[in-house]
Amino acid sequence: MKSTLYAVIMAGGVGSRFWPRSRERTPKQVLEIVGSGTMIQNTVKRIESLVPIENVCIVTNRLQKELIAKQLPKIPDENILVEPVGRNTAPCIGLAAQWVFHKDPHAVMVVLPADHIIQNEKEFLIVLRRAIRAAEENEALVTIGIKPTHPETGFGYIQFDDSDDQNINVSEGIYRVKTFAEKPNIETAEKFLKSGDFVWNSGMFIWRASVILDEIERLLPELDVQLKKIASTVGTPQFNHAIEVAYGVLRGVSIDYGVMEKAKNVYVAKGDFGWSDVGSWDEVIRLTPVNGDGNTMRGNVIVKDAISNYIDAGNKMIAIVGAEDLIVISTDDAILICKKGHSQDVKEIVDYLRRKQMNDFL
């Protein structure tokens, strides 16, 4: 690779599906959900062999900034960008791209969500290097697509063109993108899986900062105007104020919808490295080793005739008698008891709390 590499880690998510552990101030990415280390710590660690730590940029919000800075002490404070309000991924990425462009107008940036799990890190880095090379050599927008293992309805899909003549490097798993597809229903997901030319949209992107900024200028002119106002302040004391002002007028739009679906030079690097977006407690359970009776226990738990439960006792003591297939998460003020397979509905509990303005629990 000839260009300087930057990593942009998007850490603005609220992760309401991990309530009551995740809260507005402590969303999924700053928690130890699977294994050791918080998700954002593990995200940074994974790319440290590729990207110098001073080139890692975090985009987050006010509530989380302090905790993230504490969890990642090696990252310079000026590399942590704070959005005053969430406006979806396009403004977030545009802001980071301006910051990177200011550092190095030729830099390639890798955009990574802060809250994903990757089991095979070696393979991930191989795919990432290929994607970086493709972005570099072709001035292209490259996304990483995950080889699907089942007809998942919780992800968007990317259809790629596997005909030889149009592809830039089929042997390395780089394909031209045909279409982006929204989260499908189960029948459509099954068709996608069967077709063989669909991959999961991982939300990871690789491009030169200059290339994505050009595409934003062309496809999202309103966003471009605001980003340019910010651009002139990067590295000055006016930077944060400029962000405040710009975000006050920005509309929320995703990078997929706003740019990727309409841009021309879009590629996908196909990967198969044990990726998960860890979207629910059920997914955490799938990724966590169990003992003989199928119970997973964190903290002080006593089990009697109970099987196949996932129990996190927090700082309480939990006794579980005769029950099975439960997810139990105990925190200082709130306890979740959820039947396995129902953890997608935890989001609705959080929605309810929000409607009822039970802010202490959010």
Next chain:
Amino acid sequence: MKSTLYAVIMAGGVGSRFWPRSRERTPKQVLEIVGSGTMIQNTVKRIESLVPIENVCIVTNRLQKELIAKQLPKIPDENILVEPVGRNTAPCIGLAAQWVFHKDPHAVMVVLPADHIIQNEKEFLIVLRRAIRAAEENEALVTIGIKPTHPETGFGYIQFDDSDDQNINVSEGIYRVKTFAEKPNIETAEKFLKSGDFVWNSGMFIWRASVILDEIERLLPELDVQLKKIASTVGTPQFNHAIEVAYGVLRGVSIDYGVMEKAKNVYVAKGDFGWSDVGSWDEVIRLTPVNGDGNTMRGNVIVKDAISNYIDAGNKMIAIVGAEDLIVISTDDAILICKKGHSQDVKEIVDYLRRKQMNDFL
């Protein structure tokens, strides 16, 4: 009734089946388990129309004394007798009988457990009056037997003699006792139920203090020796010290085994007044009204697709998603999650805590 009436309320139980709500310092009888009022408050209230409050005597232990005195402010402090250690029911009843005998050597005393539920109080008082009359007129030991509704294996049974010539007042449901039977297995319980001459042993007794003391003298001479040492100190500053000394050498024995099974003049007053010893959380649920989806909720509970659960949130917030048939009891430091039908096993959790000396949770 010609004799003065006293009530002796036995409140020494530890009620480990209601863990984590019940603890050594707060056993079942001092908790609001069903409806309003604690169980001991309701026990006193039930007999207030029959027994003057200054004639109500409580036998308890050091851990509970203060709380019981606070819950029953109308009971004179000297009426609360403190056992230094539990020695089963015979010493407890013998001690109280000495106390009553000192007040009035001709008094009839009614012995009542502090932790039972009675749904039809009017009928209970009718049966109690009949039992008192039988004890008074025949210088007899009278116990109250509950008409069984199902082949319960958790209670002892009493077989009565329903042949006319031997009974003192069959028309009032007073029968001579044939045998006391220990907790049966299910087959035996079914036979008992079918036979028609077995009733549940409620642990309630009615007799003159003088009569039970005479029987103790005859049948439990070792206990009698110690009780007589205490007797000479009733009403003096030496009373508590005498109890300490006596209990240091007393052996534990139940009034059923030590006296009732061997005594001659023993009767049972048959009753049918919605009695329950509330021996488990499952029994509490049976006695508690439910709402449309079968959930019973105390405190701050959010339910989503969950049915037929009993949830006591304590001062936490509990969200329950997709789960059914659970008993959830949350306290400051411990949480029980028990499948309905398994609450007898809660005792084993407490046994485990005791073995592991996890005293904070006992």
